[in-house]
Amino acid sequence: MKLTTSALIAALAFSVLPPAMAADNSVATVNGKPIKQSLYDYIAKEASSRGQAVDDNVKNVIINKLIGSELIYQEAQRTGLDKQPDYIAKEDLTRRELLVNTFLQDYIKKHPVSEADTKLAYEKYKQELGDKEYNARHILVATEAEAKDIIxxxxxxxxxxxxxxxxxxxxxxxxxxxxxxxxSPAGMVKPFSDAVAKLQKGKYTTAPVQTQFGWHVIKLEDSRSTQAPSYDDVKDALQKQLQQRHLEKLLTDLRSKAKIEAPGVTIAK
Structure with a gap:
């Protein structure tokens, strides 16, 4: 008979573990040191969330992996690796990243992107995409004089x-x-896409086009009509973009409220 995950976890302390271990809320001991039940519970929960049935065989695999890990953990401590500066710094960074990522996941869960906002983003996306796409060549140079010479x-x-x-x-x-x-026009910076849209097939710009990358001379090879992908096709990507903007705003707000001192460093806004 197979036990449910919760029933299996509840049964472990009484049917598998000796009384002393049940009292200590551990799944095993290695050289007298307990392996916490909470570690097993977390791994079992993650396995269940991925559709894995946590039966007796999986339970044994999990606990044996924890035992193997504990053996290496104790040996690393015995040799003093946990006292080395690089390890301590890396451990600190890992804890920070774990907490930050957990917070961000929780924030996204509590501040979901609405269907209405996603549809507004889709309408804007279609507008930026336009109803045409272009096939062009360009020559990029550093100065306007160079571009004029090429023209x-x-x-x-x-x-x-x-x-x-x-x-x-x-x-x-x-x-x-x-x-x-x-x-598509949305795939290029505006001065570039604006210049392309004004060209006839086979023609090139007779005046240099400036963008943040430099000066361009552009030749239009061809153009064709295009249709935006359906809402369902881009919905997930749009929601991720909106989530990213929410997180960027969160960080901007936190920066604006914080007192930050970093001598010699230009602090991002």
Whole structure:
């Protein structure tokens, strides 16, 4: 007969463990040191949440793994590894990260993204995506003067792809003659996408386009109509984006209320 997880855990102290161990609320002892029942309970709970049936065999596996871990743990203590500065620092960082991640998971659970907010984000996403996508090339340089010189070369019949391979500073497209492939306006910074949208097929920008990356000369290879993916297809991704924004706002709020001192360091806002 199989026991439920709760019944199995409740039965362990009375049917498997000797009376002294039951009183100490432990599942085993190793060299006189107890392995806490709470450790077993947590592992069993995690296994159950993943759909694993915690039967007698799984129980034995869990407890034997805890015993093996305890043996190594005691040996590490005997050799003094737990007293080394690097270990102490790493232990502190691990505890911090565990608590931070647990808090963030709890915060997201208590502040879920609403369906209404997700649908608003979807409408904004569709608007940014637009109804067209473009296939273009570009040449990225550091100065406006360089970009103007390239435009002059193109005006004299220069080959766009060849010039891109020679002069473009964009490592992702330089070797491909400046080719960017198909993209939506939302996939590029606004000055770039605005310039592309004004071009006719086969034409290039006759004035340099400035973005935070530098100065661009852009050539439109082709364009085509496109349709936004359905709400259901992007719902999960949109909710994750909104959750991330909520967490960023939380951190910003905490920073604004905190007194932070870090000499010689520029504190992020």
């Amino acid at each position: 002059a070369q193109l005006g004299k019949g220069g080959d766009f792809a060849k010039i891109a391979k020679e002069k473009s500073k964009d490592p992702g497209s330089q070797e491909k003659g400046g080719e960017l492939g198909w993209f």
